Amino acid sequence: MGFPLLSLILFTPAAGAAVLMFLRSDDAVRWTALVVTVLDLVLAIALLAGFDTTTHEMQFTETVPWVPALGITYALGVDGISALFVFLTALLGSVSVLASWVAIERKVKAFMVSLLSMQALMLGVFSALDLFLFYVCWEAMLIPMYLIIGVWGGDGRVYAAFKFFLYTLAGSLLFLIGVIALYFHGGETFDILALTAQDLPFRVQSWLFFAFLIAFAVKVPMVPVHTWLPDAHVQAPTAGSIILAGVLLKMGAYGFLRFSLPMLPEASVYFSPLMLALSALAIVYGGLLALAQDDLKKLVAYSSISHMGFVTMGIFALNIRGLEGGILQMFNHGVTTGALFLFVGLIYERTHTRSIADYGGLMKVAPVYTVFLALFTLSSMALPGTNSFVGELLVLSGGFAANLAVGAAAVLGATLGAAYLLGMYRRVALGPASVGARFKIRDVNAREMVAILPLAVFVLWVGLYPKPFLEIIDASVKHLLAEVHDEGSGR
Amino acid sequence: MTDAELFHSIIASLPEIVVVTGACILLILGQLVRKRQEHFLVAASVAVVLIAAFATLLLASEVRPAYSGMFIADRFAVFFKLVFYLATILTFLLSRKYADIEGIGSSEYYVLLLFALFGMMIMASATDLLSIYVGLELMVLCTYVLTGFLRRDRRSNEAALKYVILGAVSTGIFLYGVSLIYGLTGTTQLNAMAEAVTGDPLDPGLLLAVVFIVAGLVFKVGAVPFHMWVPDVYEGAPTTITAFMSVGPKAAGFAVILRVFLNPLVAASDVWILVAVIAVVTMALGSFVALVQDNFKRLLAYSSIAHAGFAIFGVVAGGQDGIASVMLYLLIYAFMNLGIFGAVIMMRNGDFSGEVINDYAGFAKSHPGLALLMLLYLFSLAGIPPTAGFFAKFYVLVALVERGFVLLAVIAVLLSAVAAYFYIRIVMVIYMREPERAFDPALTPMVRATLAFTALGTIGIGLFPAWFLGLAQQSAAGG
Numbered sequence: 001m002g003f004p005l006l007s008l009i010l011f012t013p014a015a016g017a018a019v020l021m022f023l024r025s026d027d028a029v030r031w032t033a034l035v036v037t038v039l040d041l042v043l044a045i046a047l048l049a050g051f052d053t054t055t056h057e058m059q060f061t062e063t064v065p066w067v068p069a070l071g072i073t074y075a076l077g078v079d080g081i082s083a084l085f086v087f088l089t090a091l092l093g094s095v096s097v098l099a100s101w102v103a104i105e106r107k108v109k110a111f112m113v114s115l116l117s118m119q120a121l122m123l124g125v126f127s128a129l130d131l132f133l134f135y136v137c138w139e140a141m142l143i144p145m146y147l148i149i150g151v152w153g154g155d156g157r158v159y160a161a162f163k164f165f166l167y168t169l170a171g172s173l174l175f176l177i178g179v180i181a182l183y184f185h186g187g188e189t190f191d192i193l194a195l196t197a198q199d200l201p202f203r204v205q206s207w208l209f210f211a212f213l214i215a216f217a218v219k220v221p222m223v224p225v226h227t228w229l230p231d232a233h234v235q236a237p238t239a240g241s242i243i244l245a246g247v248l249l250k251m252g253a254y255g256f257l258r259f260s261l262p263m264l265p266e267a268s269v270y271f272s273p274l275m276l277a278l279s280a281l282a283i284v285y286g287g288l289l290a291l292a293q294d295d296l297k298k299l300v301a302y303s304s305i306s307h308m309g310f311v312t313m314g315i316f317a318l319n320i321r322g323l324e325g326g327i328l329q330m331f332n333h334g335v336t337t338g339a340l341f342l343f344v345g346l347i348y349e350r351t352h353t354r355s356i357a358d359y360g361g362l363m364k365v366a367p368v369y370t371v372f373l374a375l376f377t378l379s380s381m382a383l384p385g386t387n388s389f390v391g392e393l394l395v396l397s398g399g400f401a402a403n404l405a406v407g408a409a410a411v412l413g414a415t416l417g418a419a420y421l422l423g424m425y426r427r428v429a430l431g432p433a434s435v436g437a438r439f440k441i442r443d444v445n446a447r448e449m450v451a452i453l454p455l456a457v458f459v460l461w462v463g464l465y466p467k468p469f470l471e472i473i474d475a476s477v478k479h480l481l482a483e484v485h486d487e488g489s490g491r
Numbered sequence: 492m493t494d495a496e497l498f499h500s501i502i503a504s505l506p507e508i509v510v511v512t513g514a515c516i517l518l519i520l521g522q523l524v525r526k527r528q529e530h531f532l533v534a535a536s537v538a539v540v541l542i543a544a545f546a547t548l549l550l551a552s553e554v555r556p557a558y559s560g561m562f563i564a565d566r567f568a569v570f571f572k573l574v575f576y577l578a579t580i581l582t583f584l585l586s587r588k589y590a591d592i593e594g595i596g597s598s599e600y601y602v603l604l605l606f607a608l609f610g611m612m613i614m615a616s617a618t619d620l621l622s623i624y625v626g627l628e629l630m631v632l633c634t635y636v637l638t639g640f641l642r643r644d645r646r647s648n649e650a651a652l653k654y655v656i657l658g659a660v661s662t663g664i665f666l667y668g669v670s671l672i673y674g675l676t677g678t679t680q681l682n683a684m685a686e687a688v689t690g691d692p693l694d695p696g697l698l699l700a701v702v703f704i705v706a707g708l709v710f711k712v713g714a715v716p717f718h719m720w721v722p723d724v725y726e727g728a729p730t731t732i733t734a735f736m737s738v739g740p741k742a743a744g745f746a747v748i749l750r751v752f753l754n755p756l757v758a759a760s761d762v763w764i765l766v767a768v769i770a771v772v773t774m775a776l777g778s779f780v781a782l783v784q785d786n787f788k789r790l791l792a793y794s795s796i797a798h799a800g801f802a803i804f805g806v807v808a809g810g811q812d813g814i815a816s817v818m819l820y821l822l823i824y825a826f827m828n829l830g831i832f833g834a835v836i837m838m839r840n841g842d843f844s845g846e847v848i849n850d851y852a853g854f855a856k857s858h859p860g861l862a863l864l865m866l867l868y869l870f871s872l873a874g875i876p877p878t879a880g881f882f883a884k885f886y887v888l889v890a891l892v893e894r895g896f897v898l899l900a901v902i903a904v905l906l907s908a909v910a911a912y913f914y915i916r917i918v919m920v921i922y923m924r925e926p927e928r929a930f931d932p933a934l935t936p937m938v939r940a941t942l943a944f945t946a947l948g949t950i951g952i953g954l955f956p957a958w959f960l961g962l963a964q965q966s967a968a969g970g
Contacts, residue, residue, distance in 0.1 A: 065957075066957065067956055067957040067960060068957060069957065069960050069961055069964060070886075070889065070960070110859065135876070136876040136877050136881070139875060139876045139881070140875065140876045140877050142875060143866075143870055143875060146915070146918075147922065150919060150922065150923045151855075151922050151923055157923065158919055158923050161919070161923075162912075162915065162916075162919070165911070165915055166908065166911070166912060169875075169908050169911055170905065170908040173904035173905070173907065173908055174901065174904065174905075176885070176888065176904060177888065177892065177897065177900050177901055177904055180885075180888055180889050180892040180900070181892055181897060183889070183892075184892060184893060
């Protein structure tokens with residue numbers, strides 16, 4: 001075991017949260033939180049820099065016994081897939097702190113502590129190589145997120161927080177039973193890699209597949225267990241929405257990649273038509289719902305359901321293009337939708353309304369804002385040159401290869417996406433400057449720019465030159481696919 | 492019994508002798524303590540328990556059967572006694588200020604708690620139905636009195652009366668079962684009972700006897716269908732006593748249940764399915780009824796019913812992991828439940844009762860630190876990691892799945908999702924509502940120490956469960 005870089009990445013925000021507890025002034029809290037998250041981002045970049053893209057093996061591994069009597073260890077490690085999300089989490093961490101700089105006025109300390117503990121736990125989820133550790137991080141996130149939504153959220157925050165909590169809890173608890181069952185079927189170990197190597201009977205696999213599905217589907221969220229998401233998103237403060245959309249939703253998809261596919265390959269192949277159908281449903285249904293929204297945040301929230309449908313479709317297409325596209329799309333969705341929520345938050349801070357009908361002509365009063373909004377809107381629409389184009393194209397080609405009808409549904413969904421996003425942009429940014437008269441709107445300031453720019457950079461970088469990003473995940477995806485199909489077809 | 496055997500027996504029961512002697516001395520000294528010197532009573536009581544704990548640990552190294560097979564000092568008993576000591580000492584620490592506020596600062600309060608502890612210790616070590624009975628009765632008689640200790644409070648009187656009547660009935664049922672067993676097997680010793688019944692199918696009379704004994708014991712842990720007394724008694728009793736009852740006597744009940752139920756006589760019988768049903772119904776009832784409670788103490792009463800149900804799941808699992816899971820559960824429950832009760836007791840000050848949940852609105856704003864502690868206990872009770880409550884449930888589930896009771900495990904987790912709702916509702920009131928009044932918690936150094944200690948246990952066992960798990964597993968293995 002070399003230098004414990006992963007532990008450092010994990011414990012930096014955790015230690016930061018502990019330090020915050022002792023600070024008195026709100027400004028000191030904000031600056032410390034920013035320094036901590038930026039430091040964490042630097043560490044995550046160092047992780048990517050030192051990452052070996054030629055192998056699918058777990059890297060930066062660390063193992064310390066935790067509860068030896070039950071075979072539980074504190075085991076960390078990343079492959080290409082998790083490395084990408086460790087980076088995304090760290091990136092959005094800094095953005096969230098900046099996004100809540102003035103938006104959060106009361107109990108700043110408690111908020112930043114929640115935000116930083118959230119980040120530590122999310123990083124734990126992405127780097128855990130022990131199922132128990134994974135589960136603890138996965139579940140413990142409920143506490144800070146519940147508080148973030150419930151304490152700093154909008155008017156209906158209590159209901160939204162409850163709904164979020166109970167949905168995720170009920171899903172995760174069944175996952176826990178699955179984990180324990182897997183533990184006994186897989187030779188009494190929680191070691192993820194050892195469990196992956198196990199060859200379970202098909203009957204066991206299918207039960208476990210559904211136990212896991214419930215937990216992951218709630219987190220993604222897939223239709224029909226998606227109803228907590230709009231509530232949670234609309235009520236959460238901006239940073240909460242960024243974290244929810246940017247990272248939390250990825251965890252469900254990550255669960256499929258890390259557990260369902262490699263550990264239950266036969267069941268994954270067997271049930272992939274079901275998953276593809278559910279994904280197509282989510283894409284179209286989410287798109288239709290987004291089309292009907294007047295609330296900016298709700299629109300972005302429902303669009304997330306649609307976009308995450310693309311992700312799950314890519315994953316369960318079970319071919320190389322679909323998988324790489326799905327994973328890239330997870331990253332893209334994190335960047336783009338994170339940015340869109342940030343933009344909704346920025347304009348809400350100025351006008352205190354989220355109703356699209358209240359806006360119009362924003363272009364004239366806040367040109368910089370609208371230019372960047374255009375960039376992210378186009379990215380969300382998957383226009384060529386932006387990040388989502390690359391991902392969506394891969395997913396679509398993988399989807400068509402898997403099933404024609406599902407591919408067609410996805411194309412329909414993409415068209416719907418263009419409709420609601422363009423409609424949104426037109427009604428918000430173009431036309432006569434009606435908002436300028438009603439609200440005093442200033443354009444984005446330097447601090448907000450700092451939060452926006454890195455996201456914009458990634459939109460264009462991935463859009464124009466996706467190679468480095470695909471390289472990171474390539475070896476891992478190929479290995480994953482080989483695992484699924486070698487074992488999946490061996491039944 | 493020869494002199495040597497008697498000597499060994501006395502050594503084996505040294506902790507019990509310490510406690511009962513200490514209680515008797517305090518009973519006399521208590522008459523001499525003047526007003527405003529009640530600190531002495533707390534200190535002396537805690538000292539007695541600490542000496543007993545020391546003696547217990549000294550004896551922990553080997554198994555010591557005593558009193559002609561009526562009593563045993565083994566690791567199983569040691570583990571439970573440590574839980575009892577924990578519950579008793581923390582109750583003493585919480586009681587001082589509360590007793591002042593409620594005007595119940597008489598020495599009998601502490602003496603009765605010590606006697607109840609004595610009864611619980613006998614229960615943990617008893618290996619004969621009769622010694623179980625003696626311990627049980629000693630314990631409940633003390634708690635009857637303690638429940639009615641608020642003499643001028645009608646609820647307290649009513650609770651005590653209810654408790655005495657129902658308790659007496661359950662004792663009657665238990666004794667009837669014991670007499671049946673004695674009539675059929677000619678013995679009341681647990682080991683001899685198992686030997687006497689080798690032939691299958693099991694004698695229907697014996698089954699009936701087992702059902703009666705089960706009923707008597709289930710009453711003591713507050714499981715369905717003998718749970719009706721729990722909410723009323725918990726609500727009426729002084730809060731400190733409620734805290735004590737929900738941890739100590741409940742653990743003692745489980746000690747006996749584990750000893751009796753895991754006896755081959757019961758484990759081999761058809762009664763087993765009854766235990767599974769009791770577990771499911773108990774947890775369901777506790778969880779669902781708690782949803783609609785507005786009184787904090789009543790809510791915690793139902794929550795304690797639900798937790799008893801969860802622990803019974805561990806009994807259902809059986810086997811060494813099953814036993815160990817129940818024991819670990821009770822230990823962790825002692826920490827988190829005494830913690831949350833400590834918070835409720837601390838709120839009792841002036842005209843503030845601390846009993847109405849809505850009164851906690853905005854507590855996080857005025858006392859962020861204390862609110863954070865309550866959050867910790869509540870999430871632990873709900874079983875959310877990384878708190879100890881999660882590990883307690885996790886290990887019970889492991890034991891269940893290991894035995895192939897996957898369906899029961901699924902039921903258990905779904906019901907804990909229901910239960911999570913009402914704990915989180917309290918968090919919501921504390922954190923997400925605006926304060927309606929000023930808070931002035933009765934925070935003495937003793938209460939602070941209790942809260943800090945229970946918080947340490949709640950988070951510490953959650954993060955580093957290995958040692959505690961090992962302890963429970965070793966103790967479950969018995970000798």
